Amino acid sequence: MALTGLFVLLLAAGAIPLVLSGEPIVLLAWVTVLLLAASLDLVLAASPRAVRVLRDGPSRTRLGEAVEHELTLVNDGSRTLRAVVRDGWQPTVRALPLRQRVVVPAGERRRLREQLRPFRRGVRRSEHVTVRSFGPLRLAARQAALGAEGAITVLPPFHSRRHLPSRLARLRELEGRTSVMVRGQGTEFDSLREYVRGDDVRSIDWRATARSAAPDDLVVRTWRPERDRRVVVVIDTGRNAAARVGDETRLDTAFESSLLLGALADRAGDRFDLLLYDRRMRGRVHGVSGAELLPRLVGTMADVEPELLETDWTSVPALVRASSTQRALVVLLTTAESIAGARGLLAALPQLTAKHLVLVAAVRDPALERMRAERDDRGSVYRAAAAERALLELDRLGDAVSGLGGTLLTAPPQDLPPAVADHYLALKAAGRL
Amino acid sequence: MSAPAAPQQRVLTPRLRDTARRARFWVIIAVVLLAFGGIAALGSGTASPGAPFSAENPAPAGSRAVAQVLEDGGVEVVLAHSLDEARAAVDDPASTGILIADQGYLDAAQLAEAAGLARSAVVLVSQPLDARGELESGIEQGARLGRDDEANDAFEPACAVPAAERAGGIRSSGTGLTAERGTACYPGRDGAGLVRIEQDGGTLTLLGASDVLRNDRVDEAGNAALALGLLGEQPRLVWYLPSIDDVDGAATLGELTPPWVVPLSLLAIGTGIAAAIWRGRRFGPLVVEPLPVTVRSGETTEGRARMYARGDAREHALDQLRLGALRRIAKLLGLDRAVGYEAVIDRAAQVTGRPVDELRRLLVDDLPAGDAQLVETAQRLQRLEEQVERSLGRP
Known part of the structure; x- marks a missing residue:
């Protein structure tokens, strides 16, 4: 049940006859009539329970894009439904308009359009549609929440696909369409x-x-270049992936990087595997190629969020072995800050480098470079020293990774995806895959 | 579109009767509690007026004890709360006594009329008021009956009023009265505790020691005897407790305001409630969305900077800056990372044309004496890097 603004207004307007007549009984009569009218309105309002809700709309969209979603209201009742309808989408779906007015005659159906513009990745839901049905006098309304589940999977945006054409051109150069290339042991x-x-x-x-x-x-x-090489990407979804560097979390940057690498590797004829892991497998794409690959990748990534767990690196070598028994390029998209912080990763690295080519790719905070260069006063010099220290630790970690036979690649969030792709192309060109 | 078996729409909002059924238990509990509360309130006796000297007031300042003993002794006690009621209560002035326990509501004429209603009148004088002065000319009120240091003084009757003589000594801290005529009893420091004036065939008793009627003091010395003796002279006693109803002249608030003010304020409250329901009714259930954690990176770096600053770790901070500078200069000069710092300094001196000693002091040896020097050294390090870069012909 709900009251309307008109009811409140009319109730307040009871003051006018009261003051003009000076008789309290006039007010009593006014309020009684108004209450009777509101009750009548409630009785005459179409039952919102007699409404069926059908949904129609795309089940997936890419982050940052808008999609149309349709609600069809079927009035199975015997009275005309005059209602305001609200679809209970989660707030980050940004469904507009929030409330819609609709009139559905008895036995008919009406379609409502809403625009969804989700601004967060993952599976977003609407559990219910609320119908507030007004009586003919618009004094009171009946309301019911109808269980009409809707869901939309919001896929990672793949912003880095703008880097794809230039990298594909590089790849074509490598592929012997021109012979201007260096021969290496990995070429055929x-x-x-x-x-x-x-x-x-x-x-x-x-x-x-x-x-x-x-x-x-x-x-x-x-x-x-030789084809049918293997690329295995392991994305660390542990707690460090939740850190926000620049505009996006480390996890989002890792997704971008692996999408670009996946698209590129697939075109180059290599087989691409993806593992999302912290202490559990959060998602896996294996044995998919061609046009299927990218949809599968984004679909797997869509609903994965960083977990508040420390990543367990000890089981990663076994997972990689399960994905590929051959020699492969293993790309670990993780967090690299210092040797102390990457102890688990470093311990697992020798097992991987023994058989595979290992690239550790991580986001580097561009703020560090800015802090390092700013030396105006006491506070900023100490900050510069701290930033310098962080960069030195990163260097040392790079040395440690090299010492264990891997490669550490760090770049600011915007540059990491192309940097990983370039690293892959360089390996391909050198025939080291 | 044909839908032969339209799926039944699931409704999340419970029906009104379901809600009522679920709430029934609590409604019953609430009703039972309210009923018990009401019964308990009724059982605890009628809400007795808390006025002093009220015959219904069992509190220390009330006088229910005296009234009840009088009734048990066969005196018919009639309560009156206004002069009209008092007037109506007196059938036969000859056999009726009246007790006037005024708290300042009556003016002189009303008091005189009340005192004249019955054959024997007892006026309690419990607080100084002009009205009492005009009641009987020649009666003055003192401040206190007793002395200040002995509040509960005992007084002896020392007069020929029968009730006082029978009662004997009393204990009181009431008001003292001085009268030009009549009989004064219980003389104290500042007048007498009781003055009886014979007039028109009746008696008027002014009781300054009014607290002999109070529940808490009635049991002291001869207080009870005096009270019962004074009030029990006639078979019928009108216990007149003047109230706001006796005040006339000044119009009440209700008379001054137009008749619609109270309904209008009720309407305003009702409209407020209706508006709250109108705006407060939620449009469907709340929507929950689990949001992921996002952590700002760079916290550790900031924290370390603050730690350096708080500990004044100048040398340590400068070491970091120097190491970083050396690494970058070595990289610019194309030197291997494993090369020692001497080689880097030598090469940098060659490239920039600056003396080796100076660079060595800047990059290794100098210890910062204070913050100013630390900042300066840090800036010089940065300039050196830029100079190396320029000397190599890179932008």
Whole structure:
């Protein structure tokens, strides 16, 4: 049940006849009539319980994009429903309009459109639709919350896909469409073709040239990087991933990085595996390739949030082994700040580097560089010293990782995804995969 | 769209009757408690007026004890709270006594009329008021009957009033009265405790020692005997306790305001409640959303900086800055990380053209004497880095 503003206004207006007549009985009559009218209104209002709610809309969207969602109200009752409707979306879905006015004649249905513009990743829900049904006099209303569940999966935005075209161009360069490339141990013979100016003279295949029909034309061999390598990305979803660096949490940056790397590796013909892990497996993508890969990746990432747990690195080597028995590029997207803080990671590293190529990729706080460079007064000098200390510890951690056979890559949040992609391309070009 | 078996819509809001059924237990509990409370309140006796000298007041300042003993002794006690009631209560002035326990509500004429209603009148004089002075000319009130240092003085009757003679000594801390005529009893420091004036065939008794009627003092010395003797002279006693009803002339608030003011304020309250219901009715259940934790990074660095600053760890702080500078300069110069700092300083001196000694002091040896010097050294380190960079021809 609910009262309306009109009821309150009319109740207050009872003061006018009271003052004009000076008789308290007039007010009593006024209030009685008003209460009777409101009761009548309640009785005449269409029952909100007789309404069925149907939903229609996309089940997934990318963070930062708007989608249309439709509610269909079916009035199974015998009276015309005059109602205000509110869909109970969680606040970060930012559903607009919040409340909608609708009139549904008996036995008919009406469609309501709302725009969802979610600003947080994950599965967002609406558990109920509330219908407030007004009587014909609009003095009072009946209200009921109807259990009509809706859900929308908000996928990671993949902002770093803007880096993808340039990296794919690099990849095509590597793939022997031009022969201007360095041969390495990881490259394989692709084809023979005519020499064009600009080709590396060292790639001229003299025997093939001698055999060719037109002896004037030189024949060059082209090479391409080996395919079907394995890339295993492990994302640390432990408590350190919750830290916000720049505009996004470390976890979001890790997602961006692995999406770019995944897209790139898939185009390069490599097989891409993803593990989300802290003390438990939070998500896994294995054995998916082609057009399926990216949707699977974002779908797996969508509902993963950092857990308030210390990541257990001891079981990571076994997980990687379960994903790939061959030699692989293992990318650990985690937090790297100091040797003391990364003890667990360092302890697990030798087991991984024994068989695989290991890249430890982490976000570096760009604020450190700013703090380091600011030396105006006593406070800022001490801050600069502290920042310097943090950078030195990061350097030492890099040395420690190198000492164990891995590589540490740190970059500010915006630069980490392309940096990881470039590292992969460099390894590919060098044939080290 | 055909929906042969439309799925039943699930409704989360409970129906009114379900809510009522669920709340029934508590409603019953509340009703029972209220009923018990009401019965208990009724059983505890009628809410007795808390006025002093009230025949219904069992409190120390009341006079229920005297009234009850009088009634047990066969005296019919009639309560009156206004002059009109008192007037109506007196059927036969000859066989009626009246007790006037005024707290300042009556003016002189009213007091005189009340005193004249019955054959024997007892006026309690418990507080100084002009009205009493005009009641009987020649009666003056003293401050206190007893002496200040002995509040509960005992007084002897020392007069020929029968009730006082029978009662004997009393104990009181009432008001002293001085009269030009009549009989004065219980003389004290500042007048007498009782003055009896014979007039028009009746008696008027002014009782300055009024506290002989109080519940808490009635049992002392001859207090009870005096009270019963004075009030029990006639078979019927009108116990007149003047109230606000006796005050006339000044209009009450209710008479001054128009008749719609009270209903209007009730309406305002009602409108306020209705508005609260209107605005306060929630549009459906609350929506919960678990939000993830987000931690600001860089806290540890800030914390370490504050720790340095609080501990005045100048040398330690400068060491960090120097190590960082050396590392970056070595990198700029293309030197291996493993190279010692001497090599870096030598090379930097070559590149920048600055003396080796100076660079060595800046990068290794100098100890900062104070904060100012620390800041200066830090800035010089930064300038050195920039100079190396410039000398190498990079932007």
